[in-house]
Amino acid sequence: MENRPLEYDYTVAKMFMLTTIVLGIVGMLVGVILAFQLAYPSLNGSDLAIAEYINYSRLRPLHTDAVVFGFTLSGIFATWYYVGQRVLKVSMAESRFLMFIGKLHFWLYLIAVAAAVISLLMGVTTSKEYAEFEWPIDIAIVVVWILFGMGVFGLIGIRREKTLYISVWYYIATFLGIAMLYLFNNMAIPTMFGVSEIGESSVGVWYHSVSMYAGTNDALVQWWYGHNAVAFGFTVPIIAMIYYFLPKESGQAIYSYKLSLLSFWGLMFLYIWAGGHHLLYSTVPDWMQTMGSIFSIILILPSWGSAINMLLTMRGEWQQVAASPLIKFMILGSTFYMFSTLEGSIQAIKSVNAIAHFTDWIIGHVHNGALGWVTFMIMAALYHMAPRVFKREIYSKSLMATQFWIQTVGVVLYFTSMWIAGITQGMMWRAHDEFGNLAYSFIDTVTVLYPYYTIRGVGGVLYLVGFLMFAYNMYKTMSARPVKESELQSASPMGA
């Protein structure tokens, strides 16, 4: 019994892998539609009966929420239910209670996603970015999150491995960070409790609510949340993944465990103060803006600390990057992480932000991180997990390699077009003659962007095509002939 390898139970991990893929396709497809709607406004379909449901303003939050709360969150859950068991040396099958919680977590999550999609398409929204859901869905999300927390701490509670591997620290931080942010930012009063001053139209709609905060305070809490959603949704859990999957896939020990801990505490301390960079030149007190700006610049240290640690993990083994498309995804992902954090720190400098804010350069920065780092890493994690979870070889490594190059070209087209578009916008908006008259009318600054919007759309199509290839490769892997884990070609030489 003692020497028998543990049989991990991946039932819940498999369920979340499926939603990662499906919601990834939905979110990115909507992203591509949005990209073309910006280039060709007639695609808003204003003469169609369904125009209300397919116009840009309905679809934009559907895109952001599908990729953040659908695709990324599913990826975080799927990897937790895989990594958690392996690094803690305990199987979900050992606790019927945890198994039940895991399944409940999945099904309630699915119900919340369905409710969110319907409500966004119907135009029900709080109008706060990344916090659009009204209170009934917020409550469902809180319950889902508590179940996730029970899954995390439940497994930790019954673990055999006493040392908590660094990835577990990052998953715990993800749980605690999002719990705190989500609760505070979504504090609202349902209008059915009689907030009659807010206007006739919204009173009486049972699901409507008003924020507990007003004016500048509301903006501050919103961007404290918004920025840290990036921290605890797009950074911390993705680092958790790479610290597990890169050493596993490459057979290399992490370069420096100390550096990983130092960066961990650096990220925890600094991120929380940096949200003010979203509100530069606003009504927020000047000292807060400056603080946001300064903390954002210092944030480069732990960010690059993590990224350099990942890159140096491959020291002396760079031939693996050339040989393995899966390692390529992770190494280019780390490089994009360095890239987007450097870019973010530069955009947080007040004088740079004066040009960048409200422009497409910000959208370029977002997708540098979202496509090059977050999505690359989640796909790499699922590619690594699939053979072990489904006990089958990956269907096609050459398809994976082709996908890698198609998507890389897609990201490059996306961010280069947005850089040019953003800086063009920023410069045209502020250009003036010697009398102080604006040199361009607003519409001039819009029409000049059409070519760049089209290029972004093409980049998006390439990226989506690559994601569909990933989905196909995963599907063919699931339905192939089963093999034993010890026979898998890519089985890592390292333990769990």
Ligand code: HEM
């Ligand atoms: C050192 C790390 C980072 C810093 C200092 C930073 C800084 C910034 C700044 C200054 C903005 C523009 C605010 C504005 O003028 O509107 C921004 C926007 C944004 N960044 Fe970053 N960034 C960092 C890393 C990342 C990463 C890794 C991602 C991952 C995808 C990311 C995602 C976003 C998103 C989604 C927005 C847009 C928010 C919105 O307006 O909706 N950032 N960031």
Ligand code: HEM
């Ligand atoms: C095929 C891939 C994708 C395409 C073509 C695409 C396209 C777009 C477009 C057109 C917008 C609206 C930009 C604007 O309002 O000017 C947008 C916003 C956004 N997208 Fe994507 N997207 C894609 C994938 C993703 C993924 C995978 C993520 C996250 C993991 C993501 C996160 C976001 C975020 C956070 C915003 C809001 C940015 C802001 O407000 O500053 N996107 N996307």
